[in-house]
Amino acid sequence: MTNSTIKQKIGQCCDCPPGTPDQPITAGRCNSFHYKLHRAKVNAEKNKHKEKVPRKPIPKYSAKRTKENREYLIKRLQFLAQPGNQRCFIEGCNNRADTVEHTAGRWGKNYLDTSTWKPCCNFHNLELERNSELSEKYQLSKISGKKKIIKR
Secondary structure: OOOOOOOOOOOOOOOOOOOOOOOEEOOOEEEOHHHHHHHHHHHHHHHHOOOOOOOOOOOOOOOHHHHHHHHHHHHHHHHHHHHOOOOOOOOOOOOEOOOOEEEOOOHHHHOOOHHEEEEEHHHHHHHHHOOOHHHHHHHHOOOOOEOOOOOO
């Protein structure tokens, strides 16, 4: 409270032994120890009769996303089962496609829009997340839906 215009009350703490020097006080008790101890006792007494209600945990997925995930699982399996989607779409890779690459991101309508999906092996799916040059070549801009333009 060094820059405050309110003056702090200075005096003798009612819980400290007599003869201790005057110090900043709140509610007649020194700020350093006795006031905090007093408030802890008062709050414990006040909350003694309250029943503790266990908190409800935050759900991992919203109700809307849970519904979308069920639909996505079916669409994903159907997409990867099609004959044209058996192999990874990256040039030079002939691995079996086991994941879906969302070329325009997974937000909003793109999550269930199969026109923005590409079949991809797990290795290249992770590589697209880590490697910006590979991502620039194969993914679309999440803003415009066109090819990414990265200024260098």
